[in-house]
Amino acid sequence: MADRGPKRPTVSVPDDWPAHPDLTLALNGMGGFDWDLDSGLMHMDPPALEVFDMPPAEYDNRPETLGCRVPPTESARLDAVVAAALKDGSHSYGAYFRIRLRDGGLRWTHTQGSIRRDESGRPRRIIGVVRDASDEYTQAAERVAVDEERRRHTSVVERTTAALAHARTVRDVIAVLADEQGLSRLGAENVILGLVEAGRIRLVSEGKAGSFVPDHELTRVGDEFPMSEVVRTLTPRYLRSRAEFARDYPDLWPAIEPLDVGSAAYLPLIAQGRPIGVIGLFYRRESEFRDQERNVLVALGSSIAQSLARAMLYDQEHDLAAGLQQAMLPRRIPGVPDAQVAVRYRSARLGRDIGGDWYDVIPLPNGRVAAVVGDVQGHDTQAAALMGQLRIVLRAYAAEGHAPATVMARASAFLNELDTDRFATCVYVDADLSTGAARFVRAGHIDPLLRHSEGICRRLPVAGGLPLGISSEFKRLDYPVTTIHLAAGDTLVLCTDGLVEQPGADLDDGLRQLAREVREGPQDVQQLAERLCESAAERSGEDDMALLLLRRLGAPEHDIAGRFRQHIAPADPQGLSAARHMIRAAVRAWGARERSEEIELVADELITNALLHTDGEAVVNIRMPHSVQRRLRLEVEDNSSSLPRRREPGEAGVSGRGLLLVDRLADVWGVEPRGGGKCVWCEFNCP
Known part of the structure; x- marks a missing residue:
């Protein structure tokens, strides 16, 4: 757009004062016009024609003659403004529009018109001014820029x-x-x-x-x-x-x-x-x-x-914080005969990237080993400090040879004596890897998982007590013990909830997802630990996480599709319920779903008899062999040498009727002496 303004007339300083209005307008680049609406003629003075860059000789007092100077879009817009003012009874209007100069450039122009009407309100004349507005436009553009x-x-x-x-x-x-x-x-x-x-x-x-x-x-x-x-x-x-x-x-x-x-x-x-x-x-x-x-x-x-x-x-x-966390965790994990161990820790994404999660592996007397995973409430240096104290105390109690329930009760009392408002959850296992017997104690923690050598992964419903610190506060320091058999090739998975928690998701769903990942993961515990940590990092969880994997070594029994073993203490209804749950889950996982109710009913009967008629605990064993004719074997051991006797319906009394049920549901059953006790066994064909 051309930025050229109209030429200012060259005149001398006037003698008269004040100056005539025509001279005032001309000196300031403005011209006047008088538009007679009845005749359609528009008179424009020389300064006005100067604004339009039109020589006076070319103008014939007709507005159409100015059309060559006003682009069509600008003319239509200006006509709309004037028409609206004439129609709505306005007495004046104003508008900016562009004109095209003789050299082809464009110049911004402003017009102001006063509408003169007769007594009836009809518009008769428009008297106004037109001026060069290019300087205004330039200044406005500069202000906008x-x-x-x-x-x-x-x-x-x-x-x-x-x-x-x-x-x-x-x-x-x-x-x-x-x-x-x-x-x-x-x-x-x-x-x-x-x-x-x-x-x-x-x-x-x-x-x-x-x-x-x-x-x-x-x-x-x-x-x-x-x-x-x-x-x-x-x-x-x-x-x-x-x-x-x-x-x-x-x-x-x-x-x-x-x-x-x-x-x-x-x-x-x-x-x-x-x-x-x-x-x-x-x-x-x-x-x-x-x-x-x-x-x-x-x-x-x-x-x-x-x-x-x-x-x-x-x-x-x-x-x-990271240095404190590393100082509180074990510097190294001791070698464990007959087992592979993998541990991992991942810091939290909130707070100071430090928390109270920990893991530990503790050598025990008589060739046993303890594994523990716990979580102190909070994500700060206080949580890490409490974790370190609690880990050391728990390790000391375990190394002294105390039973799992005693270790947990003393650790809870110690945390309570620290006079802190924090509590801790924990799961502790005392394992004899030579026999596979593993005793679990759980204090408000999530259940561990067990992956069998054949690939089945299941959740272990370990009986639990109150979190550490809280149990001592409420004087409830009796922690039930759950005994599980670890077969050769089985892998135990202990972790804190940071590995399974997801925002907006149920914890049980997270445990099921973890079980799938463990089942589909590699056999090597180090590789499996890496896989689980990578999967957890992909989720949006913001809690810290501790993970411990323990795999019992030895050649797995390849002729066995699955094996289950559990100790059930007398007067322990939770232990009996847990055994029923695991029996049902194991039988269905082994592909014997059609007979799962029969097997569960028989197992319940034999376990109940053992607990009622003996003074010690009952030991349940279930095995599913690989063979053309698959036959599941259920065994219930107790420490009584007294052999059970089956009674027929017509005999007096109700004792012994359970064996009649066993005889009807099992394909074959029997009783074997075992040292100072006996074993009642039965088998089920599972095609």
């Missing part, structure tokens, strides 16, 4: 500050600033970041690949480099052109010259009155860095400095 530039600069600070609000570590800050999205926000070609450490500046981010300046990863504050200069002076340094770069920093220029850099801004990062770093912003274009842009860059540097200071403090606290 300035406002747009101000909004753009403000947006840079706001968007960068918003992105930095989510950065917790120095690495996060670097990611916000130096990735493609960060460079786009900053409008820069590249960004470098250095941290001040003991009189030196360590470059922690060199930005885009290929932009690294060799031998400048570590520079002294006293060196003659722009980063060093802004740290010394605490003042930004702006390099407006490549020539200025080469002139002021000749030692650095050979490394900068090959890069696509036209200008640069180095900003000191100041927090609590001291420099903690420096950021360099590189631009492809040359820039004058006017006052407004410099103010924006200073504000941007302040925002980055605050985020960086917060991130550095977080990293220091994280390093301290």
Whole structure:
């Protein structure tokens, strides 16, 4: 668009005062018109024709003649404004429109008209002025450009500050600033970041690949480099052109010259009155860095400095917390004969990335081994400190040879004596790997899992008590013991809820998902542990996690599809219920679903008889062999040598009727002496 205004008339200073209105209008680039609406003629004075860039000789007092100067779109818009004013009874109107000059350029013009009406309100004449408005348009455009530039600069600070609000570590800050999205926000070609450490500046981010300046990863504050200069002076340094770069920093220029850099801004990062770093912003274009842009860059540097200071403090606290966590966990896991052990710990994503989860493996007298996984409430250094104390105390009680229930009760009493409002959950197992007998105690913790050598993975419903600390507070220190048989090749999975919890999901669903992952995972416990941790990392859980895998070694009995063994103490209804549940789950997992109810009913009868008629515990064994004719074998052992006797319905009394049920449901059954006791067994054909 042409920016040419009308020629101002050359006149001498008038003698009369005040000046005539025509002279006033002419001197200010304005002209008048008088439009007779009845005749359609429009008189325009010479200054008005000057605005339209039309010679007086070419104008015939007809508005249509001006059509060659007004583009069609502008003419239609102006006609609509005038028509609306005439129709709605207005006494005046005003409008901006463009005219086309004789050289083809466009000029913004403004017209103001006063509508003269008769007594009836009918419009008769329009008397008005027209003036060159190109200067107004230019100034308005400049104001819009300035406002747009101000909004753009403000947006840079706001968007960068918003992105930095989510950065917790120095690495996060670097990611916000130096990735493609960060460079786009900053409008820069590249960004470098250095941290001040003991009189030196360590470059922690060199930005885009290929932009690294060799031998400048570590520079002294006293060196003659722009980063060093802004740290010394605490003042930004702006390099407006490549020539200025080469002139002021000749030692650095050979490394900068090959890069696509036209200008640069180095900003000191100041927090609590001291420099903690420096950021360099590189631009492809040359820039004058006017006052407004410099103010924006200073504000941007302040925002980055605050985020960086917060991130550095977080990293220091994280390093301290991580060191404390590692000090509290066992430095090494002892070798366990006849077993493979794998342990893992993953820190939390909230708080200070530290928690109260722990694991431990404890050698016990007589060749046994204990494994424990626990979780102290909270995600802070206090939780980690309590965890360390509790782990050491529990390890000491176990090493003294106490029974599992006693170990748990004493650990609970110890936690209560610490006078803390924290509690802890825990699962503890005492395993004799030579025989496979494993005794479990659970204090408010999630159930462990057991994967059999043939691949079946099931949840072990271990009887439980109150969490540690709470049980002592309520004087309920009796922890039930659940005994399970670990066959050769079986893998025990102990973990904290951080491995299975998912936001918005039920804990049981998480345990079922974990069981599937264990079942489908590799046999090697180290590989399986890695697989489970990778899977947990993909979920959005924000709790810490401890994991312990223990696999009993030895050649598995390949002719056995599955094996189940459990000890049931007298007067333990929970143990009996757990046995029923596991029998049902095992039988169905082995493909004997059609006879599961019969097997469960017979097992319940034999277990009940053993508990009622003997003074000791009952031991339940179930085996499913691999063979053409699959026959499940159920055995119930007790310490009584008295053999059971089957009675017929007609005999007096009710005792002994259970064996009649066993005889009717089982395909074959019998009784065998076993040392000081006996074993009642039965078999079921499971096609």
